[in-house]
Amino acid sequence: MIDFRYHLVSIVAIFLALAVGIILGTTLLQDPALDLAKRTSDELTSANNGLRADLDALRGRQAGNDAFITARTPQMVAAELAGQRVLLVETPGSSTSVREAAQQVLGEAGAKVSGRVTLTEKFLDPAGKGVLDGLVNQLKPANMVFPATATSYDRAATLLAAALVTNDPAQAGTANTATAGVLDAFETGGLLNVEDNPAERATLAVMFAPEKPFEGETAETLAEALVSVADGFDAAGGGAVLAGTAANVALPGDLIGAVRDESDVSKRVSTVDTADMPVGRVVMVYALREQLAGHAGQYGIGKGATAALPVAVTPSPTPSAQSGS
Known part of the structure; x- marks a missing residue:
């Protein structure tokens, strides 16, 4: 007759086997996916850092341009x-x-x-x-x-x-x-x-x-x-x-x-x-x-703008006193 301990050991063995199988299967199946996800994440992080650096550089350039225009505005207008x-x-x-x-x-x-x-x-x-x-x-x-x-x-x-x-x-x-x-x-x-x-x-x-x-x-x-x-x-x-x-x-x-x-x-x-x-x-x-x-x-720079600024109109030269002589 099979006693209770035999049943208990059998049940535990089955569950252990299932657990080991799940762990091994999951590891074998997910390692490539995890590697791909990590590579993708690293690439996105790198691209994001690059874009942030570009944005910071553009902001710096704009700040410089704005400072120059502000300083020169009285002369320009x-x-x-x-x-x-x-x-x-x-x-x-x-x-x-x-x-x-x-x-x-x-x-x-x-x-x-x-x-x-x-x-x-x-x-x-x-x-x-x-x-x-x-x-x-x-x-x-x-x-x-x-x-x-x-x-x-x-x-x-x-x-x-x-x-x-x-x-x-x-x-x-x-x-x-x-x-x-x-x-x-x-x-x-x-x-x-x-x-x-x-x-x-x-x-x-x-x-x-x-x-x-x-x-x-x-x-x-x-x-x-x-x-x-x-x-x-x-x-x-x-x-x-x-x-x-x-x-x-x-x-x-x-x-x-x-x-x-x-x-x-x-x-x-x-x-x-x-x-x-x-x-x-x-x-x-x-x-x-x-x-x-x-x-x-x-x-301007938005939709429908045709130019950044008006074209400067050069006045016609005034004829000198000697012109046509």
């Missing part, structure tokens, strides 16, 4: 905008630091900032178009006629631009009596905020795009509304530049991209998508100067 008055227009979500840095460079270029207008979210609220239309109809001069296809934002931009900018240098620095009360009414209605005295009209306008594209179902509508505003300021003054940061992919709510996608508007309004960089602020000054000459361009 000196007198480029002498005698010009510039209006600053901030949009919902635009960067205060970008605007402040741009304002400093405009001063170094010889321009005087007439003032600052900050459009509010209420200005862009599609549900408030009735209020916007009502104010425009109430405040517009009798001789201000809008095209039949003009949107609410086209009309509002035309009225605001008439109150804030002029293409007549002789009128720069003076208020437009035909639009008296426009700024106060828009500010009282919560549609915008005013800093300094922008009613003393400027000759040029710089609009600052939101740091992030608009999102949601109304993203494209909001961007198009601000395209109308930029175009309105360009039409009423000596030119307009939209400044912001680069977008590498097309997004419906990206304001700079929306201007660049509007073929007619992009022929009039310039964009600079490197305004967060020292070089972009220099380009902004050059783009404003180009606007005064009746030209526009799309500058």
